[in-house]
Amino acid sequence: MRGLKPVLEGQRIETVILRRADLRFPFPQGFAARLAGRQILGLSRRAKYILAEIEGGDCLLVHLGMTGRFTVLRPDGSRNLGEFYFETGAGSDAAGVHDHVVMALADGTRLVYSDPRRFGMMDLFPSGEAATHKLLRDIGVEPLGNGFHAEYLAERFKGKSAPLKAALLDQGIVAGLGNIYVCEALFRTGLSPTRRAGTLAHGKRVDPRLDVLVRHIRDILGEAIAAGGSTLQDFAGTDGKAGVYQQRFAVYDREGEACTRCGAPVRRRVQSGRSTFYCAACQK
């Protein structure tokens, strides 16, 4: 987002080329034609969605899925990878078989959306419908925003029988937490991923463990953003390995390794189809 903002805001889109009819969903009717010739007025973010306000009243919605990324190709031939890139070891893909959308901007810049697994999506709809858009309307609070605090979690967890892991991954409660961050946050907080969320929302007083959880979630996201920024800088001229970023995980993808706190082996189990990594001794 922060990387794309200065590149795109105020720019005019000249042409949009779709190299296939769909990502996760089909592109909406007239997608390219409705963008062509229009100015990008502003960029914003909601949960893991990017929203671009388009001149004329449309809103462009983009989700990068797992492997989606934007590459900025400058007219002088230089190339800036998008900062959203999570995959490791993919290297450069000069062939561009996964370059699904190419936008030519008025100043000669080309913006390329690539997405090998096509878990990403794009939609275009009248701006006024943002609040009621199916993909946006039920999204919960921003974890770095003022609305995210222990009282909020207590309210949302009340009576919940779902495991903590599932509750924190639920975008309708907290927007933008992924599998890795949830594993790490629960480890730091010492809470078991299988504990039922409602057990932290008993009684009248807010459970202090929710305060700790909130703090760790904020910390982890802050660290990830900082690491993402430095990873981006490392990208220039390298193979794109996000080494620094990965070393920060205490439990994620460390099955069998010693817990950094107690030495017990880190365990892995599958919850709602996703791997959960945790320390059974430290997390209760």
Added chain:
DNA sequence: AGTGGGACCTGTCCGC
């Protein structure tokens, strides 16, 4: 209503 699991997709890695 809330919850759980399958489906989507492809590159990578592991074992035979």
Added chain:
DNA sequence: TGCGGACAGGTCCCAC
């Protein structure tokens, strides 16, 4: 060396 299968992730959708 080659091949098949498991696996990773975010989100929607559909069952119970």
